[in-house]
Amino acid sequence: MGVFQSVPDALAYLSGSWRVLRSVRDLASGSEGEFSGTTVFSPLDGGGLLHREIGSFVWQGVPRPAERTLRFLPGPAHGMVDVRFADGRPFHDLDLATGRWRTDHPCAADLYRGEFEVYDDDRWRTTWRVGGPAKDQLLVTDYTRERPEQAPPRSTARRPTAGSSVPDAPRP
Incomplete structure (x- = not known):
């Protein structure tokens, strides 16, 4: 389905600030929710990125503030990522070299199956089936x-010449 953009270095690609829109569907009950906010990937001391997500989650019509923090660390090979929870526990691996990645995360008796797709320099998607x-x-x-x-x-205005009484404007 579609053409994906190759990303040779996932950490370099992810660095910066992203607008986030997440739909959440409970397939058993049919309930739906939505998260909207911002994710910022900022440098970590020693390498990697701190993933900080902040926004609002609306579930069954009730909005709530929501946030999460992850650590994206250099993986076992160049361009790969070892994604960890804020407390250091492993979450999943990530390799965007082909523009698409699939991974699993066991959580107690549940299984999270993730798919990552990169569309271009400014757009990507994750899909988790739990x-x-x-x-x-x-x-x-x-x-x-x-x-x-x-x-x-x-400004294209000319600077005052020597001897002029016009003061310099403050610089931003």
């Missing part, structure tokens, strides 16, 4: 890179 005795869910998250606002155009 199954087991405690959960039957589908979570689809779309990430869109946030670009810094462009700097205002520089």
